[in-house]
Amino acid sequence: MVWKTFxxxxxxxxxxxxxxxxxxxxxxxxxxxPLIPGLEENAKIIFFHVxxxxxxxxxxxxxxxYSFKYLKNKNLDDDAKSYTAAQLGIIFCILATVTxxxxxxxxxxxxxxxxxxxxxxxxxxxxYGAWFALRSSIESEEKRATLSAVYSIIxxxxxxxxxxxxxxxxxGLHPGSADxxxxxxxxxxxxxxxxxxxxxxxMIGFTILYFWMWRVxxxxxxxxxxxxxxxxxx
Amino acid sequence: xxxxxxALFKKDLNSELRTRYAVNSLAMFIVVAxxxxxxxxxxxxxxxxxxxxxxxxxxxxxxxxxxxxxxVSEEERGTSLTLQLIAAPSTIFSGKLxxxxxxxxxxxxxxxxxxxxxxxxFVIRSFALxxxxxxxxNIGLAVASTIIAAIISxxxxxxxxxxxxxxxxxxxxxxxxxxxxxxxxxxxxxxxxQIELAVIVCYDVIMLTASYMLFDFIWKD
Numbered sequence: 001m002v003w004k005t006f007x008x009x010x011x012x013x014x015x016x017x018x019x020x021x022x023x024x025x026x027x028x029x030x031x032x033x034p035l036i037p038g039l040e041e042n043a044k045i046i047f048f049h050v051x052x053x054x055x056x057x058x059x060x061x062x063x064x065x066y067s068f069k070y071l072k073n074k075n076l077d078d079d080a081k082s083y084t085a086a087q088l089g090i091i092f093c094i095l096a097t098v099t100x101x102x103x104x105x106x107x108x109x110x111x112x113x114x115x116x117x118x119x120x121x122x123x124x125x126x127x128y129g130a131w132f133a134l135r136s137s138i139e140s141e142e143k144r145a146t147l148s149a150v151y152s153i154i155x156x157x158x159x160x161x162x163x164x165x166x167x168x169x170x171x172g173l174h175p176g177s178a179d180x181x182x183x184x185x186x187x188x189x190x191x192x193x194x195x196x197x198x199x200x201x202x203m204i205g206f207t208i209l210y211f212w213m214w215r216v217x218x219x220x221x222x223x224x225x226x227x228x229x230x231x232x233x234x
Numbered sequence: 235x236x237x238x239x240x241a242l243f244k245k246d247l248n249s250e251l252r253t254r255y256a257v258n259s260l261a262m263f264i265v266v267a268x269x270x271x272x273x274x275x276x277x278x279x280x281x282x283x284x285x286x287x288x289x290x291x292x293x294x295x296x297x298x299x300x301x302x303x304x305x306v307s308e309e310e311r312g313t314s315l316t317l318q319l320i321a322a323p324s325t326i327f328s329g330k331l332x333x334x335x336x337x338x339x340x341x342x343x344x345x346x347x348x349x350x351x352x353x354x355x356f357v358i359r360s361f362a363l364x365x366x367x368x369x370x371x372n373i374g375l376a377v378a379s380t381i382i383a384a385i386i387s388x389x390x391x392x393x394x395x396x397x398x399x400x401x402x403x404x405x406x407x408x409x410x411x412x413x414x415x416x417x418x419x420x421x422x423x424x425x426x427x428q429i430e431l432a433v434i435v436c437y438d439v440i441m442l443t444a445s446y447m448l449f450d451f452i453w454k455d
Contacts, residue, residue, distance in 0.1 A: 071451050119409070126402040133398050137389050143455075147385055150448045154381060154403060157444050158437075161406035165433060 007212065010205040017198050018047030027192060034192045045103045046199060051206035052096040056124060057163065058210065059089030064156040067149035077222050079145035082152065083135070084217035088210060090128040097121050120162035127155045238321045242329030249307075250333075260300040260341055267292045268348055285355040286415035290408055292345055293375070298397040300341060301379040304330045305387035314387075323453040324446055331380045331445075338376040342368065359421030367418065370434045371411040374441060378403050381445040384452045407437050 023033045023041055036043045066082035069075070100121065101111045112118060134151055138144040250256055271288055280288075308314040317326055346368070350356050358364045382400045389395060410433045417427050424431075 123402055123405050126405070130399045130402055133395060134385070134389060137395055143388065146451055147388055150451050151385055151399065153448060154441075154444055157440050158403055158406055161433065161437065166406070166409070 003208070003212070007205065007208050010201060011209065014047060014198060014202040014205050018044055018202065021194075021198075027194075030194055033195045042103060042107045045099060047202045049096060049099045049103060050199070051203050052092045052099065053121065054203060055092040055206055055210050056089055056096055056121070057159075058207070059085045059092060059214075060124065060127075060152075060156065060159065062214070063089060064152050067152045070145055070149045071153075074142075076141065076145060076225065077218075079141075079149070080221040080225070081214075081218045082149065084214055084221060086128060086131060086152070087217065088213055090125070090132070092210070093121065093125050093128055097125060116166045120166055123162050124159070127159075131155065236328075239325045239328035239332065242317075242321070242326060243332045246304075246329070246333040247336075256300055256303055256337065257340075260296060260337070261344070263299045264292065264296050264341065264345055264348065267295055268345075268352060272352060280353075280355055282355050282357075282419045283416045285353050286419050287412050288353075289345070289349055289356065289415060290412050292349065293342055294401075294404065294408060295397075296341055296345065297338065297375055297379055298400060300337065301334055301376075302383055302386065302396040304334055304380055304383040306383070309387045318453065323450045326453065327380070327384070327446060327449045330384075331376065334380045334383075335373065335376040338372050338379075342372055342375075356419070358418050360418050360423065363422070363424055363427060364415070364418040366431065367411060367414040367434070370431070370438060371407055371414075374407045374434060374438045375404065377438065377441045377445055378407070381441070381449065381452075384449060388452060388455075403441075407434065410434050410437070 021031045023035055025035045027034050063082045063085040066078045070078040105111050135148050386395050410430050414430050
């Protein structure tokens with residue numbers, strides 16, 4: 001209960017601060033954000049877009065870790081954990097894609113321009129989609145768990161190409177790309193202390209939210225399986 | 235172990251030579267795909283970068299139509315249990331991979347020849363670079379499609395799922411190969427394309443390792 005209250009207050013604060021705090025050229029008060037050349041008012045998306053993209057990757061990572069665990073121990077609870085992580089991952093992936101493309105309409109002038117980052121988030125969306133398609137095509141529980149675990153590991157080994165290699169070797173528009181000179185690594189230089197504080201608070205808040213949702217999700221799946229097994233036995 | 239893998243390869247080759255199912259359907263698919271592209275282009279001249287991209291479109295869809303059969307055929311004939319008794323999973327994967335490699339190389343050589351004959355814009359200026367790209371990405375294509383073929387042979391719905399599952403896995407390979415092919419058409423040197431070549435080599439090695447490690451879990455029911 002304490003955690004939930006804390007999370008509620010944290011996310012409220014982050015939402016209000018992220019949306020309402022003004023961006024000025026020379027910040028003097030604690031609530032003012034600095035002006036980043038090339039991003040201006042659009043910079044505020046960082047408080048909401050970056051955490052969703054971060055959680056997309058974290059969810060995928062956790063899904064793969066529990067796939068590993070499933071292949072090692074053959075415990076169906078791990079499959080439920082992996083499945084819930086992927087379910088949350090696809091939600092955050094869609095959110096990241098949508099918020100990103102709305103932002104890019106205002107920052108770059110088009111909803112979609114196949115920037116390497118957009119390509120990579122699109123590939124993640126495809127991987128998640130294919131993973132769910134594979135799961136829904138298999139009837140037997142053990143077989144479904146095994147094959148989807150194998151697929152998620154194979155898909156995971158290709159992810160570094162999308163997330164770390166492509167955006168850095170291909171030129172792109174996204175802040176932090178290979179040829180990005182005007183708004184380069186934003187977190188290090190261009191954000192002032194209060195902007196960084198709210199950014200990291202937002203990351204922490206979203207991450208806690210994710211773990212809470214994940215726990216609720218996999219527990220309900222595991223309990224459902226247990227009840228089904230008991231009722232079929234009795 | 236190697237002799238067993240080779241025996242499996244020979245068995246696949248013999249049954250292929252007897253029915254010529256994969257080769258025939260692949261050949262027809264290549265002709266159909268290339269003629270669809272030619273029809274849609276008509277009398278227009280396409281940019282050179284697009285010619286390189288379309289080349290990989292043909293390769294991707296041909297691979298999707300021809301390589302799915304590797305393990306499905308064993309399931310259909312009911313011979314997968316016998317195979318499980320005879321040989322270790324890695325041996326079986328080696329045999330199937332070898333067969334798919336031959337098939338991919340044959341298919342892509344035919345596509346490359348037909349393509350360069352029919353498309354005026356598809357002129358390779360740096361031939362050595364293209365050859366290296368071609369070999370490396372064929373290996374990657376064969377490895378990734380073999381392991382996905384193994385997955386779908388155990389899953390329920392077979393035909394439609396294959397391209398869906400393969401595309402995200404093959405995407406890094408295809409994107410890099412498209413980039414490299416347009417580099418070859420423009421005529422860049424080896425040094426300028428080093429990073430892309432390194433990416434493809436990484437992809438091949440990672441896929442090969444992951445496939446050999448994970449095939450055990452797919453194959454043992």
